[in-house]
Amino acid sequence: MEDTKSKNRFKDFLVTQGLKSTHQRELILEEFLRAGSHLSTEDLYLRLRRKNPRIGYATVHRTLKLFAECGIAEQRNFGDGQARYEASAHDEHHDHLICVVCGKIVEFEDPRIEELQIEVAGGLGFSIERHRLELYGCCSDCRPA
Amino acid sequence: MEDTKSKNRFKDFLVTQGLKSTHQRELILEEFLRAGSHLSTEDLYLRLRRKNPRIGYATVHRTLKLFAECGIAEQRNFGDGQARYEASAHDEHHDHLICVVCGKIVEFEDPRIEELQIEVAGGLGFSIERHRLELYGCCSDCRPA
DNA sequence: GTTTAATTTGAAATCCATTTTCAACAGGGG
DNA sequence: CCCCTGTTGAAAATGGATTTCAAATTAAAC
Ligand SMILES: [Mn+2]
Ligand SMILES: [Mn+2]
Ligand SMILES: [Zn+2]
Ligand SMILES: [Zn+2]
Numbered sequence: 648m649e650d651t652k653s654k655n656r657f658k659d660f661l662v663t664q665g666l667k668s669t670h671q672r673e674l675i676l677e678e679f680l681r682a683g684s685h686l687s688t689e690d691l692y693l694r695l696r697r698k699n700p701r702i703g704y705a706t707v708h709r710t711l712k713l714f715a716e717c718g719i720a721e722q723r724n725f726g727d728g729q730a731r732y733e734a735s736a737h738d739e740h741h742d743h744l745i746c747v748v749c750g751k752i753v754e755f756e757d758p759r760i761e762e763l764q765i766e767v768a769g770g771l772g773f774s775i776e777r778h779r780l781e782l783y784g785c786c787s788d789c790r791p792a
Numbered sequence: 793m794e795d796t797k798s799k800n801r802f803k804d805f806l807v808t809q810g811l812k813s814t815h816q817r818e819l820i821l822e823e824f825l826r827a828g829s830h831l832s833t834e835d836l837y838l839r840l841r842r843k844n845p846r847i848g849y850a851t852v853h854r855t856l857k858l859f860a861e862c863g864i865a866e867q868r869n870f871g872d873g874q875a876r877y878e879a880s881a882h883d884e885h886h887d888h889l890i891c892v893v894c895g896k897i898v899e900f901e902d903p904r905i906e907e908l909q910i911e912v913a914g915g916l917g918f919s920i921e922r923h924r925l926e927l928y929g930c931c932s933d934c935r936p937a
Numbered sequence: 938g939t940t941t942a943a944t945t946t947g948a949a950a951t952c953c954a955t956t957t958t959c960a961a962c963a964g965g966g967g
Numbered sequence: 968c969c970c971c972t973g974t975t976g977a978a979a980a981t982g983g984a985t986t987t988c989a990a991a992t993t994a995a996a997c
Binding site for chain 2: 982983984985986992993994
């Protein structure tokens, strides 16, 4: 399958927002869906340049923000100084495990942790809107034997 | 009590690192300990300027980094684009709950969540070095009645 | 106290990801 | 087509973090 869902969602988004469907936006969405996840604006920009040198960084940046606004992408920040984007696949939430040695990123989701977060926040009078959970450590590949 | 612990620790740190004890470093540490937690470099800089207009932003910045290096402060990043520092009181870890309306920051620590993080990471072959957990929501003061 | 070598300071410059500007350009309804 | 409006991309601006460098300060050595 070829991610028709995201493409349609973006198309609808453009229409309802009175925005235009452009060649660049199509190219960027195409490459964004093709490429692996957690890539920075720069990453995506460079990939796009290979095939189409006429694309501008500003357009890639603006289009990624549109993706996030429309809900087909999410911005992440792993503390390396540049924002990263990933396709919000399947509408399911997940958190991240990041290897501080090789940079590998593993996704996980644990309902028990999610539940405890709500409980703890509730006990302090907060209703949670969103959260950020990142675990930094060393993956099995990088662990000294 | 007047936080002699942090002051001594910093003093020792300067000696062992071959660094010098200066008037500015003392002023900055004094004000850092006096002021509330989670303040940005800019925040601290402005507070210091009130009493002592001769202090430079660069010095505040460098000194805060020294505090973090020496272990009496920790840098935090709550996604508002500027780093914040807090005194690492009592050597005990905690996470944060942030009100998206008024910006209030509440600290918490839940051993069950900490434990689950280790368990989940272990199941994926990771050993955790550190983590970041921030809950964003609405506090009781800001909740629509 | 004086000299000396090394570190520190702070204003200004630089860095660097992000965001904005703006004139040229493209889309798409009429 | 036309026209209006949204879009593009090169370049400039932004803003927090960091570095530069000459002058000032510190602390150890005379
Ligand atoms: Mn992910
Ligand atoms: Mn805190
Ligand atoms: Zn690794
Ligand atoms: Zn609040």
